[in-house]
Amino acid sequence: MARPEVDSAARTPDGRPESQQPRWRRDFPIDLPQDEYVARRDFTKFMVLTSLAFAVGQVWIGVENWRRRRRGEPAIVEIARVADVPVGAVITFGYPGPHDSCLLARTGERTWLAYGQECTHLACAVVPELSESRLRCPCHHGYFDLTTGRPTAGPPRRPLPRILLDVRNGSVYATGVEVRTT
Numbered sequence: 001m002a003r004p005e006v007d008s009a010a011r012t013p014d015g016r017p018e019s020q021q022p023r024w025r026r027d028f029p030i031d032l033p034q035d036e037y038v039a040r041r042d043f044t045k046f047m048v049l050t051s052l053a054f055a056v057g058q059v060w061i062g063v064e065n066w067r068r069r070r071r072g073e074p075a076i077v078e079i080a081r082v083a084d085v086p087v088g089a090v091i092t093f094g095y096p097g098p099h100d101s102c103l104l105a106r107t108g109e110r111t112w113l114a115y116g117q118e119c120t121h122l123a124c125a126v127v128p129e130l131s132e133s134r135l136r137c138p139c140h141h142g143y144f145d146l147t148t149g150r151p152t153a154g155p156p157r158r159p160l161p162r163i164l165l166d167v168r169n170g171s172v173y174a175t176g177v178e179v180r181t182t
């Protein structure tokens with residue numbers, strides 16, 4: 001990007017000489033072409049750094065998944081873009097396999113929770129009730145705490161499997177499954 005010429009950079013916005021400019025403009029002299037040049041330069045720098053961070057992130061995920069495949073562990077999978085899930089929303093996704101149904105809930109600006117959707121009683125699909133901060137199983141009226149995934153009422157005795165999450169570069173990733181017995 002070419003830097004503006006000194007002459008054009010020093011030009012006042014209304015074309016009048018410096019001595020006829022209002023007091024505030026003389027106290028805070030900002031050359032508009034120069035200002036735009038700096039803004040464009042900073043924006044370009046920001047875009048390059050953002051793209052670089054994204055590329056490094058993708059390489060890291062590729063290497064990590066290669067290592068996980070060799071060890072027989074679940075892969076790292078992008079579930080959603082942060083911008084696509086407003087606070088208070090719940091989406092479904094498949095993890096670790098595409099047919100293993102899970103729920104992702106965004107309960108705050110930076111708060112995400114995810115669980116396997118299969119009830120630990122007899123495997124019905126639980127449904128979210130965010131206003132009650134719980135997950136409900138419609139088959140036998142089982143309830144789970146939304147924050148912990150632990151059973152709070154009804155027949156279920158074991159917590160829901162927790163999906164481990166990582167939020168980076170504007171995306172939410174599933175990174176593993178924590179199966180709990182108590």
Ligand code: FES
Nearest residue numbers: 119121122137142
């Ligand atoms: S299957 Fe969920 S409570 Fe029975």
